[in-house]
Amino acid sequence: MITIKKYRLIAVAVMACGYLLSGCESFLEEAVYTEYDPAKLLQTEEGINSVLVSAYGELQFKGNNREFNHTFAEFPTDIALESGGGFEREAVLFMNFQWDESHAFFSNSWSKMYRAIRNANSLLDNIGLATSLPEQRLAELTAEARFIRAAAYFHLYDLFGPVPLITTSETLDMEPVRPSEADFSAFLTAELRAAADALPAVQDMIGKATKGAALAVLCKFYLNTKQWQLSADAADELIGLGQYGLFGAIEELFTVDNETNAEFIYTHPYLPLSGFGNTYMAHAFPPNYPVLPNWENYGAQYRTYTSFVKSFEPGDRRLRMFLTEYTTIQGQQVQLVEDEQGRPLDNARSFKYVPDPSAINAFHGNDCPIIRYADILLSKAEALNELNGPTDDALALLNDIRERAGVSLLTLDNVPTPADFRDAVLRERGWEFFSEGLRRQDLVRHGQFIGSAIARGKAAKPHHVRYPIPRRELEANQQLTQNEGYD
Template sequence: MKKGMLLAYLSIAAGILLLSSCKKFLKEDIYTQYDPTAFTGTTDGFEKVLNGAYSQLQVTGNPNRNDVYCFSEFCADEMWETGGGFEAQAKDFINFTWDATNAMFAASWGKSYQAVRDANVILDNKDNAGTVPADKLKGYVAEARFIRAAAYSYLYNFFGPVPLITSAKNVNGLQAKASDDEMKQFIISELIAAAQDLPVTTALRGKATKGVALAVLCKFYLNKHMWTESAATAQQIIDLKTYRLFGDISRLFAVENESNPESIYIFPCINQTGFGNLVMAHTFPPGYPIQTNWIIFGAQFKLFTKFVDSFDAADKRLKMILTHYTNTSGTYFEMSKDATGKALNNARSFKFVPDPNGSSADMGNDIPVIRYADILMSRAEALNELNGPTAESVDLINEIRERAGVAKILLADYPSKIALRNFILEERGREFFAEGKRREDLIRMNVFISGAQARGMAAKDYHVLYPIPQTEIDADKNLVQNEGYK
């Protein structure tokens, strides 16, 4: 764990130990080390630690490119990548040849545990709040519990059960994984507790709210096949009457609409290095007429033609897919199929409307994590798994389809749970492509491995989880590698 969890935690302890040892040789006090007890004794201190926790939890820039596209899209059936220096990294995920030495795993693991560490500092010191007003302290504690639970949910989604650390004090560097039940119960109980004390709305984008905590909980329940709980939590979100579908799906992710009522949980972006949304630099095709303040990467993110063909011709979501263009030299390109009908697998997701004020690759478009459409679809799926096709589940799906401008589905056309489940998987693809949801959807519906094998990939059953980073295994004799990985 020396590059991830261990360093994240022991840096605090080391700072305090250095402080105490220096006092033996120096007369003056030293204030450059991090003393959690003193730092979190004021409103300003709590807010600074929380900001640090959010900065680790919210994945923008290169980490977002890695986690959303490599971890969650390129290993699935809608997107792939070619070209540029990124191709070698992307190929591991396209071809199911990743292993524990992949640096992306260590980076994601480390960021998540740093978020956990900072949240734990808040929770360890909540009783040393000094002059912090009670209502503010209650909010800080709720935010910290959310951040910690969300980080563990993130880790669990990719790696399965991991070491469960609930304090930043006296952390043992040799940690075993928690059991699956321990992980589930901790994440669930923390999200429930956080939701109870978080506000329904907040003035700052990206901060935790009641809806955000419930949305993460709803999706966690869904992915664990806890259908009753997922359906009920989705209904709680609906009953908040805070969220609704945004009218124009093709402009949903434009910068000017980033505070729209469909956004529940987002990672805020700004057009600065490390804090931007990089995806458009990867989806602009070569020679595309871009603004002079933008850039085109050699590493190109593409959509499979088979997926593009799954849309109805009238579907407004097709406006977010580039299938042809004329380059700056006046040459016209078809990107989905050639003149003979052969699949080119070269269409592009233009879901993120380019930021006019983008700086090079960094765009200010916020990154969606969970939006209201996902909650409607989650409830529809959970209800179908519980009861088979019902009028309510079909009506929920039709809210999404009506916004997309395509014909509503009819209950009579889906006589079985399996029939509607298959349709929901297809419709989720059309609604959430390029949002980092495809892997978990395929896993939940038990078609992730079989689908990859059908595409000719060397996928094995154990690939439903990623390996624990090798740096963590090497540093911790109590940490056992996930099954199937060496």
């Protein structure tokens, strides 16, 4: 199946050929190829798709996977750490809660998401020009743009809280203010609802917005803002589509051969090409690991805390995704969990993204799921517990995940109170979604992000549950207000 990335490469090549072959009659009449003219480009579905592909390219974590999924989402938590290479000087700031508003990662992520929003707005402002398209098809393309815009705002909210809502490319407001939590939530949920109502259940390309993807983001936004009933309702609607299910062998879910499985709902696709690949494994290979000749092993090392590895039940199939020992290319046996005296080494490696045999240097083709079906089941279980306490229905959802992992099933006697069930869900989410960029938001939602960090000796403060608005944005917009604690 073709992916967004492949389509984008083809589009760029075609455009480049067109530029090279075009000529001009005189200097004054020379065509300007770098100027975007929506009145001409957006009259056809081909033109609309070219803008959509550009918007998807900004929305996806290509080039920012290291920041979104790991630096922001796991290094400040109880799962992962980093050492070595030039990247260590950046990672250590997040491991030790020493970041500030001047860090380039914040401004880069802000700009990337707002570029996706800009491209989606441009399409939404002008899509009515495509008068020759059937009404239903026009509605689907419009819904894709609304999904992209909403998904970008979802990512921004996860990092910074409510951010300025720019809903048109024709705005004259150069200094938009931050909306209230209520206004931001109302806009985002309305956009996702509208997108879900119009999007098809299945698309022709991996990575494009679907009805399930819109419902999944809606479910997770409701969950993270503790709108429990609405989260459970969105989960039910998604489950009712009948499009998704748990993949049988969890340890094989993230291989390149299994990318088109029914568990991945909302995915960012990758290709084994420079600039388009998943670079996770280049950071996960330990020193002198016997890599293939076409793989690359970075000096920057993603590691896993021993306490997290040892928290799994023995026999948990998800433990198979960790490298706990290996033989170097020199024949030396290396332990990664504990030394001979039983002291933690904090050096196990997550091999969840099983190395791609066809990788080119650091760039592997493993797609990155943003939301998968297991997440929806656990989200619904969590929401039901917050609404009604432990019930058979909530427990069955939790046990679906545990059964797939090959661990003991829980009974209501194991989780007799809402607090017990809440803790069980949080533990399960850690075991299920490590290396997927969800740990920070889960700990924040459960009120354990700061306490967990303090217990590890970090200088975490209550305001660290949100990252700071980038300094560059504050300097450019005098109406922007900084998040509490960063002034």
